[in-house]
Amino acid sequence: MKKIIVIPGDGIGKEITDSAVAVLKKVDEKFKIGLEFDYRDAGGASYDKYGEPLTAETLEACKAADAVLFGAVGGPKWDNIEVSKRPEKALFGLRKGLGLYGNLRPVKIYDALIDGSPLRPEIVAGSDILIVRELVGGIYFGPRCESEIVDGVERAFDTEVYSVPEIERIARLAFESARTRRYKKVTSVDKANVLASSRLWRRVVNEVAKDYDDVILEHLYIDNAAAQLTIHPTRFSILLANNGYGDILSDEAACLSSSLGLLPSISIGGITNFAESSSGSAPDIAGRGIANPIGEILSAALLLRYSLKNEDAAQAIESAVDKTLADGYRTADIYKDGLNRVNTVEMTNAIIDRI
Ligand code: NAD
Numbered sequence: 001m002k003k004i005i006v007i008p009g010d011g012i013g014k015e016i017t018d019s020a021v022a023v024l025k026k027v028d029e030k031f032k033i034g035l036e037f038d039y040r041d042a043g044g045a046s047y048d049k050y051g052e053p054l055t056a057e058t059l060e061a062c063k064a065a066d067a068v069l070f071g072a073v074g075g076p077k078w079d080n081i082e083v084s085k086r087p088e089k090a091l092f093g094l095r096k097g098l099g100l101y102g103n104l105r106p107v108k109i110y111d112a113l114i115d116g117s118p119l120r121p122e123i124v125a126g127s128d129i130l131i132v133r134e135l136v137g138g139i140y141f142g143p144r145c146e147s148e149i150v151d152g153v154e155r156a157f158d159t160e161v162y163s164v165p166e167i168e169r170i171a172r173l174a175f176e177s178a179r180t181r182r183y184k185k186v187t188s189v190d191k192a193n194v195l196a197s198s199r200l201w202r203r204v205v206n207e208v209a210k211d212y213d214d215v216i217l218e219h220l221y222i223d224n225a226a227a228q229l230t231i232h233p234t235r236f237s238i239l240l241a242n243n244g245y246g247d248i249l250s251d252e253a254a255c256l257s258s259s260l261g262l263l264p265s266i267s268i269g270g271i272t273n274f275a276e277s278s279s280g281s282a283p284d285i286a287g288r289g290i291a292n293p294i295g296e297i298l299s300a301a302l303l304l305r306y307s308l309k310n311e312d313a314a315q316a317i318e319s320a321v322d323k324t325l326a327d328g329y330r331t332a333d334i335y336k337d338g339l340n341r342v343n344t345v346e347m348t349n350a351i352i353d354r355i
Contacts, residue, residue, distance in 0.1 A: 001036045002308055005065040005272075007058070010044040010078075010087060011281025012291035013071020016261075019293030019348040020069055020300040026352045027304070027313040038065070042094070043073025043087035043281075053090035059097045067307035068094070068274045069300060072281035083146065095135050099270025101166070102173045103246065104302070105131040105278055107253040107263060112325040116258030116334050119230060124256055127233040130181065131253060132174040133246025135267055137166045138197075140243050160197045162242065167204040173269065174240040175212040183237040185216040189225045189245050201242065222249075229253055254278050259333040261292030264299035266306050273307040275299040285332075289343045292331040294321055297351060320354035327354075 006021060008014040021037060028035040040058045047053050053073070062068050073087040083089075094100075107129040109117065117124045142159035149155075171188070178184045188205045190198035202219055209217045220228065222245045228235060229252050241249055254263045260279040267274040277295030285291055298321060305314035328339045329350045335341050342350065 001034045002066045003036045003038060003064075004303070005062050005068045006037050006039050007042045007068060007070045008039070008045070009042055009071040009073040009090075009281065010075050011072055011283045011286035012279075013043075013073065013281055015286075015289065015291050015344050016277060016293045016296035017069060017071040019344060020296040022348055023297050023317060023352055023355070024069075024300050024304075026355050027316055030316065030355060031310065031313045033304075033308065033310060033313060042070075042090040044075055044078040045073075046090060047078060047081070047085055047087065051085070053085060053087050054093040054097075059093065062094060062098060062274075063271050065272055067303045068098075068272055069296075069303060070094075070274055070276035071296065072277065072279065074281045075283040075286070092140065094274065095267060096141070098267075098272050098274060099136070100267035100274055101134065101136050101269040102170055103131075103133040103135045103250075103265055103267045104177065104306075105133065105250045105253070105263060105265040106302075107131065107250075107257055109257055110262075110322065110325050112322075112328075113258050113262075113334060116336065117256055118258075119233070119256060123231070124233055127236075127256055128183075129233065129236045129239055129253055130177055131239045131241065131246060131250045132170065132177060133250060134162075134166065134170040134242045135246075136243075137162050138243035140247075160195065160242075160244070162197050162201060164200070164204055167201050168208055169269065171205045171208040171240065174238050175208060175215050178212070178215045178238045181237055184214060185218070185237040187218050187220055187225065187236055187239050189220055189222050189239065189241040189249065191222050192219070193221060197242075205240070225249060226252060229256070250278060259292055261295050261331070261333050262298075263295045264297075264302050266299065266302040268306055273303065275303040275307075289345065290332045291344050292333050293344050293348050294331075294351075297321065297348070316355050317351075320351045323354045324350045
């Protein structure tokens with residue numbers, strides 16, 4: 001048996017993980033994988049039950065599993081609680097606890113949805129980007145101060161810290177991933193004109209590149225990279241970024257595809273891989289049954305590919321999603337007049353029918 005820990009979390013997390021599990025059950029039936037699901041709480045849901053966003057027991061269960069399928073955490077209900085108890089702490093605790101140093105986010109532009117992109121079709125057509133984001137270092141984990149008084153003035157700070165081994169391993173992941181792609185190119189993002197940590201980043205990426213002379217390497221400053229994503233997205237194949245820049249660029253890249261709810265991700269490199277949709281808990285639509293489940297369903301496909309090494313099952317899900325979109329099924333976030341408007345469960349069933 002292959003044990004999957006399912007963590008719905010908060011907001012739309014339950015709705016979209018229900019969809020992904022239903023799809024996984026369908027491929028399990030078809031490909032005889034032997035999946036077993038074990039549900040756990042994290043985020044606000046865990047705080048409400050146990051007073052902690054992530055319990056040691058949940059982390060241990062994740063470490064012992066074959067993979068984790070995660071929904072999303074957070075919401076206004078928990079915005080004003082003590083910082084150390086906030087739902088997002090569960091995510092950081094899981095990433096750190098599982099040693100997940102690399103986050104892979106494929107950004108694909110579906111032909112069927114090209115009109116829904118905020119960019120003109122001739123700019124966005126053919127974009128196919130894999131964002132490789134460093135996930136357990138940098139400014140989100142560096143020394144910080146929430147508040148201190150210096151000379152009678154209140155201030156706060158966060159610190160960007162990267163070590164050579166941290167940069168080396170994420171750079172290797174980017175170059176290895178580039179080798180599996182049609183366009184073998186890595187674009188590394190930094191702010192080396194201003195930041196010391198970026199200068200180290202660039203130096204180490206250049207060193208690692210020497211082992212991959214079949215892969216093209218370019219460096220872009222973060223401000224230029226953000227602009228290029230909207231002006232010329234097809235120039236990218238692998239976009240390698242630190243934790244903070246990767247966080248921002250991946251949401252920007254997600255918008256190319258018309259909805260945050262469409263994109264999957266998987267975090268790897270540690271004890272157990274961790275699949276989750278790129279979006280958050282979408283409190284504005286939670287509980288209404290209208291969330292787009294595709295990002296989470298495609299995350300389940302990545303889980304099959306990267307954790308369970310079942311490429312056939314992964315591709316069965318991905319081509320079922322392609323067909324469902326080509327057949328005109330649309331949740332509210334990607335709906336256009338004249339197409340078939342469906343809710344979360346109807347979209348899920350349409351995908352299952354095509355597996
Ligand atoms: P969000 O991604 O939750 O929502 C941004 C917008 O996209 C909203 O309008 C939302 O309705 C829409 N959207 C997102 N997913 C969708 C889907 N599947 N279908 C249709 N529409 C979708 O980001 P936010 O509003 O900045 O954050 C909301 C909460 O989520 C916050 O508490 C934040 O901290 C948390 N968050 C969690 C994660 C995570 O768990 N990995 C990631 C980002 C944000």
